[in-house]
Amino acid sequence: MKRTGIIASLLVGIGLLVGCQSKTQKTDAQSEEKPNVVIIYMDDLGYGDMGAYGATELKTPNFDKLAEGGVRFTDGHATSATCTPSRYGLLTGVYPWRNDQAKILPGTAPLIIDTAQVTIPKIFKEKGYHTGIVGKWHLGLGTGVVDWNEHVKPGPNEVGFDDAYIMAATQDRVPTVYIDNGYVDGLDKNDPIEIDYQNNFEGQPTGKENPELCTYQMWHHGHNNTIINGIPRIGYMKGGEAARWTDVDMADHFLAKAQAYVKAHKNQPFFLVYTMQQPHVPRTPHPRFEGTSGMGPRGDVIVEADWCLGEFVKTLEEEGVLENTLIIFSSDNGPVLNDGYYDDAVEKLGDHKPAGALRGGKYSLFQAGTRVPFITYWKGKIQPKVSDALVCQVDILASLAELVGSDAQTMDSEPLLDVMMGNSDEGRQSLILEATSRTAMRSGNWALIPPYKGAKINTQVNIELGNEMEWQLYDLSSDISQQKNVADENPEILEELIAEFERIRGKEYSNVQNLELK
Template structure:
């Protein structure tokens, strides 16, 4: 009897133990699923970085091992377009999911520097914040501050990124070569001198009213440091980081550690510095054991600039002046081209152009265990598509009436099919408006800031360099493309 009772007790204990194991396994699966639904997201958008500036896209004189590693461990797009061929229009599209030509300040010269995005509009950051994410915008902003007119740089800069869903903001108000010469932290310029009124720099005077002016060769190290600090501080929470370094925008001023490291002169050195900072963030994720649950997206805002800007090398303040960095910054892009570097590969023209060199950009996504490693995609993607994609990723309803031109590419991330895939795209340049559908592209110069009665039509499959204008030989195709562009422009939304 005692033996039988003992066997029954053992049987009950074994049953309890099995139930415990099953419950534990289920719990682990549920926890794993919950983690997968709230991945950390880091969107790295470089500045004026061309399709040919990254070695995994074809650069021969510049080495980008960390960005290449992202591509090997994830997916590389071969059909990504920015919505604009210069900085502000694309940045507007990224955060709003709206084509930039719908904002009149972008299509005219009326913008004075106030906030371009309305505070009530649903933005990319809003989506993440609603789901409990910590959010940060670090780097070049260039979307304005304040409600009207020229921002009061010595006062409160509100509304700004904080009103658009970002918990923290540290950045350059405009460009690497702006005349504000400082960093904005949340609602104020950092390091204002209480005893001196703020005054922007000019061709003859340095900025006034700042305790410390930006050092041009340390800007991107500072920005990356802020990203690292934010991730460390929020590693226990899901986070979204919108990181916008200033490389490769004028001024081309690589940190002393990277000077002379590339075969494309100072321009190549600058891009190799960018690659180093991408690697720094990747290493941090490894250290914190966050890699597997972090989605990284790497891209640029527009195509590379072919020529050096008129402001290049002017008004610099450097931490280290060795290697003739100031002198070389004046002709860095021209010098790289002479050395054989092709910033946009064989795409026609570059930044500010309505041709492919202005819009066709690198785009890489890595999400271990979700995005297949070492893959490529020919799916059409546009910079306006992040809003719809992240809404799907977070399992949120589409934020009507906003996101007017945003189409989800979430199937590249999760494999889930979408109801409305992107099949065409409208593009903005100050010179013209473009429409791409399938193999065809129309460029209509009637939409430029200085309208011209001129239109061009190209078959991108047969003529990717846009050398043969088919407008006269294919009038029916031309009319159909122009009609679709006109319809998208007038309707106010394309989805």
Template sequence: MRTLLLGLALLLALPTWAAAETDRPNFLVILCDDLGYGDLACYGNPTIKTPNLDALAKQGMRLTACYASAPVCSSSRAGLMTGRTPSRVGVYDWIPADNVMHLRQSETTVASLLQDAGYDTCHVGKWHLNGKFNSDEQPQPGDQGFAHWFSTQNNAAPTHANPTNFVRNGEPVGKQDGYACQVVADEAIRWLKSGRDDEKPFFAFVCFHEPHEPIASPDELVAHYGDAKKKGEALYYANVENMDSAVGRLMSAIDQLKLADNTLVYFTSDNGPETLNRYRSAWRSHGSPGPLRGMKLHIYEGGIRVPGILRFPGRIQPGGESDEPICGLDILPTLCELAGVAAPTDQTLDGASFAKSLQGEKVDRPALLFWHYYNAIGPAKVAIRDGDWKLVAHVALGEKKFGGNFRPEMSQAIKQAKLSTLELYNLADDLAETNDLAAEKPEVVARLAKQLQAKYDAVLAEAPDWEMAQK
């Protein structure tokens, strides 16, 4: 944290950012799919080659307490886009094709706020914020603030190799040659070079499908991992390396266009890693949560703590590291502050701007970090973090069983489920969450439980009942 405080004091020192149109920063947010906390070399992976992301971390700052908004993809993306806890906006789980769940038009997104303020905007890659993709029955990326979009509903299909399901601005484009991450990088680079309005600042949201199943990787990269012992390991490692290569190409384009000095780059993942522990047939899923407990779909750290790298040349000290907790929910208020754009006041925001921390101050977080995932693996479904303390709550479902994908009739059951058993962890001393201190620290439990219950109640009181909800 000390490195952060000393090295980033210049960031936001110029109040003219909000006043001068030409000085407003550009934003490039890069989101991976199921990339684990332990999947990058700069986060301790001893095998996977990630030279471009390692370089990005050296050029900028590595976040060691970076969180996703949720331990599952659609929910996490909804939180990032709105700054609101995903259950509050009704994206309770991942969204299957044709599902009723979607990010409603009534929600204000970071893209729409920046677009209204004069930014050119682009979404490339995985969307996963509606079930009825490329249909007028639900909002599409273009309805949520993106002037240009080249997207898929969920995964690249049929695999990462030569995907066939991309849509550009409402028009299906057919088979694309190459691997999904490179296809996505190609489109983003084309837009940066010739598709955007270069008289405007830009917000580009680049969402890789990697390393989510169904995984496919170039043979020449698979060959880098000839010592891999388990079936699918080399394929997975090569998949992450291929994504790293795509990031390198994006950074090179930013540098070649001389945009680096005024572009904040934020790289992260939507949730923790998929592993062989969940799908017997997922022989390619060899993601690592590093030292963390759990994985994707867990409310423990392995499900929600993810890699996070920030780069802003000249304004972030190269090689910095921060243990300040930062969450996907914070993206909307942070980018708004950096751009001089007023955050919405007609909707409750659960995230907080971390811009002040880049001036050497702590994040001014009015509400504690909070996660809820009704369908989490294991009984722990809700968590709250206060400093080093993390309180985890089980949920008593009674006779209700939630198996399978979200269905509209589940809305009321989700909202009526009650908190039960509490677990308490000190993350500074016990990052792996192995020592439950609830019995030893009843006063801490009591204080945090009160805040957890209040937040849980408020979030679910606002959450839509999809059985009754309107578009």
């Protein structure tokens, strides 16, 4: 801590700055010489999937160490109950429902972030930081027609990242290759890649027609196209044999890239987004983690991810930058068990509850869709605490802008640096949440879900979606599991919240309460 920070702390201690503690502590955080920032982003990790959030059957010592040494938020949210929208909200500070392209994308989708848009990495670049991303992207690449054998752009580099080592979409979608700053890593130009999401290539086996070739995992629903490494995928792919990833090595591969980034840039301020693929499907733990959880591949890859986090934090410490690095840890949406493959996620679950006490999961408007682990950690700067403040990943942009002294703003991101540093418990007052193009709202301890037509349960994944033909209102202070709809008992509150929802969400939703109820 600099001299000014010490003096300010002493003044607070003797009462000369009574009432100004929050402002002083924020200044201390900002006074550190260009702190590094790392966002560690999980994929489908549920609220109850780590020990610090109540898991007893699943051991996550490194996740828990981070939570116990920082601020563990009990009411932290992704913007969406699915991946692409959440990643959009995180990087841009804009609600994903404002962008009709922010939905689960195929591997061939164009980039959905406007290259002129404010993003977190752009903010850091403007302040002299080196910026990098390692891991899952899934925000689109190119402008609609991609030649995977040439430079693929625009992509992460064009929205603010100096270095980008990514997979284009998800582990279960083609192309199954790594992309290094716009170029397919390890590509043999004599074996060009061809990708199509509508039509198969002549002579290429598929999971649907050749189930005998699904030697690693069998598809359950939706994942029955091109088979790679014994795993059927979404979409069709031909060529690029030398560049194809090995699924069981993916966690190690991305970890090594993240560690290498830290080592390469430890002598300059850096901003890194490290996006793990675990526990998204297909769940392919390295052999040394197989069977370690007792819950099948889903549990094993969570154990694997926990180890990866521990190794990454160890690298920060060994390279001498841990005490000058703010780490933000969260997940892109809530949990799902069977999400397309037969992998024993349901059969071997035991007493483990991936969503904890929350209702719903991935794809759902109930709390388990977006309420996820959310942790901020800064050794020596953030004092351990548990915070019940309502926070959202969309607020990370404004909060980090405040940290580095940037005036960058977006319409939806709220500056909550004091909250994320553990100096305040005054979080958001309201929050719009999204799930597969449907939206709901949190306001204080109230959870409001508008009427929606459609199935109540996604039977493929066995998750309640939140669809009812009436307004739903839940008091989370006494009913965190959302078991009792109290809309009829609180007509005035319901009316106020509907008005607030319409004000934020827009008049295009003003007729939602007028859906014909049958």
